[in-house]
Amino acid sequence: MTSTAALTDEHRYQAVRGRDPRFDGVFFTAVTSTGIYCRPSCPATTPKRENVRFYASSAAAQGAGFRACRRCRPDAVPGSSEWNARADVVGRAMRLINDGVIDREGVGGLAARLGYSERQVQRHLIASLGAGPLALARAQRAHTARVLLQTTSLTAADVAFAAGFASVRQFNDTIREVYAATPTALRESISRAATRAAAADASAAGGTGVALRLAYREPYARGHVFDFLGARAIPGIEEMVGPPGARVYRRTLRFEHGPGIVEVHEQVTGGAWLECRLDLADLRGFTAAIGRVRRLFDLDADPVAVGESFAADPILGPLARKNPGLRSVGAAEPQEMAIRAVLGQQITVAAARTLGGKLVAARGEPLARPGGALTHLFPTAADLAEADFAELGMPGSRKETLRTVSRALADGSLRLDPGADREQAQRELLALRGIGPWTAGYLRMRALSDPDVLLPGDVVIKSALRRAGLGPEETQRWHPWASYAIHYLWSDS
Structure with missing residues (x-):
């Protein structure tokens, strides 16, 4: 569809x-x-x-x-789920543009990450989307600027540069063209009382807090996503607060110009969106922050297409009808997810969470301004490349795997950014000592947001097939949404 x-x-x-x-x-x-x-x-x-x-x-x-x-x-609106599914240059380019790469590195940086010339990238995007990379980035900047104008008390100049515009004049011209209104008129089009309240909240928090709504396609199984994240929340960088149905997930994020804290609310407030708040040290991280939260909560998915694909399946059909709109949870920090995947090898979710907390306490970067229980940023791959990991009490072989993965991420021989080639990334992962097919598949599913990953040898999948009296060939029916099949089976285990 x-x-x-x-x-x-x-x-x-x-x-x-x-x-x-x-x-x-x-x-x-x-x-x-x-x-x-x-x-x-x-x-x-x-x-x-x-x-x-x-x-x-x-x-x-x-x-x-x-x-x-x-x-x-x-x-x-929510982004097209097509960009999550497509592994070609257009899909990879769209994931990078949504992450704000053009604002940070220009079209040349986008092309270099894709391994194509600027001319080739331009041709592919125009053929598929009717617009080139600059036009796509410009549309994204306009949306970011509108949100900031209507939810903060920032000056127009601050909004312009936070949204990624090169100049105030470019910002003014784009807003007039896209919205047929001046920036001042856009700001005044919403309740002034609401604007003052948002500004007061941000001031009370001591930062540049921005409240926004993140749209998705219904249905959306919020409980599953919050359960999944809450069970894996690492102390110091993540927390889940509040009762079921009204929980708030909070975590720290690292950006080029400074750290940030994001919080996302589980409670339904009357529409097809998640209530979110971003508190950033520098608003130039705004676009990247939205992209990361959308990938983490899988907000661009097409749940109707997934449900229809599983409808006739003897295992997944009943699960999809029982809990429609299940999401394949992504990752806010792909490099962090790689380290966490190694920490979690062959141990329980709870034990992996404990190890993650020890790692953050020992090697994480303390926040200059902690936010409640959020006190650190997860350590960078470069910080861990030569670490001894004495605080973890793990076997020597597992520590060496952590160092190996960290070195590969730090020197760029392993790429897990939104525009990474998924097949190549999986090959690079499998080439690393200590990384097997399950871990490589798990990272492809979560760090790279691939909607169609089967995890070789997963015990839950094998158990479900055995109970249904079916062989492993049954899993071929789960394409192209195999990642969602895994989440349905995990949620039922």
């Missing part, structure tokens, strides 16, 4: 007529008679078919001269 190539314009128009939110972010609809583009579920009167144009990205719609609808805010 989410593949843009599989949809015809008539399919798209029917989704618009039905105001189907499942297609939000999959494509965008523009109306020639108004000059506005919307998400498919926009509640406005359905336009006539002859006045409608369809675009694969908000950047393409903006490039064609359309302005974002102020009613449905098409720039704030």
Whole structure:
């Protein structure tokens, strides 16, 4: 359903007529008679078919001269799940752009990470999305700027640079073009009382706190995600507070310009979104922070497609109907996840959590301004490359595996960033002493957010197949959503 190539314009128009939110972010609809583009579920009167144009990205719609609808805010929709599933250069590029790579490294940096020339990257993106890398990054900056304008009391200049714009003039011109309004008008379009309250909260917290809503496609099994993260929360860098149904997950994050703390709320507040708050030492980490939280909570997934794929499966069908919208939990810090995966080899989740806490206490970087129980940043791979790990009390072979993985991450011979080639990363992992197929698959699933990973030899999978009287060939039916199959089985174990 989410593949843009599989949809015809008539399919798209029917989704618009039905105001189907499942297609939000999959494509965008523009109306020639108004000059506005919307998400498919926009509640406005359905336009006539002859006045409608369809675009694969908000950047393409903006490039064609359309302005974002102020009613449905098409720039704030969940991303297409296609970018999680696709392993080609376009999928990798979109994951990197969403992480803010162009703002930090430019188009040249994006191309270098992908192993292509700038011209090749431009051609691939235009062919698939109708927009090049600069246009895609520009659309993302505009959305970031709108959020900051409407949720903080930052000056327009501070918003401009925090959102990734090169100049205030570029910021002003882009906001006028995308939203048909000045930055001041955008800020005044929401309640001034709400703006003052958000600013007061940020001031009381002692930082640059930004409250925002992170959209997803329904259904979303919040309880499973919070259970999963809570069971694995490492003291010092993570905590889960509050009762079930109203929990808050908090953790520290490391960015190029300083640390940050993110908190995400489990409680439903009336819409298809998670309430989130970012408290960053430097707002230039804002775009990267949103991307990391979205990957961690798997907010761009297509749960309907997953559920339909499993409907007839004798093992997964009943589980999917019992608990719809289960997510494949990702990782906020891929390099951290690699270290944690090694710590957790052949021991229980609780024991791995204890080891992680010891590692953070001994080698983590203390926060200048702790936030409650959050006191440290997870140690970098470079910090661990020659560590003796005496505090862990682990076998010597496991310590050497930790050093081996840390060295590979530190020198760049192993890449686990959002744009990494998943097949290559798995080969690089398996080439490291002490890393077997299960650990490599686990990191491909979580650190690289691959939705289609089977974990070789996983005891829960083997047990489920045995109880159902089925052989290992049954798992081939779980593609292309095998990672979700694993989470369904884990949740039932």
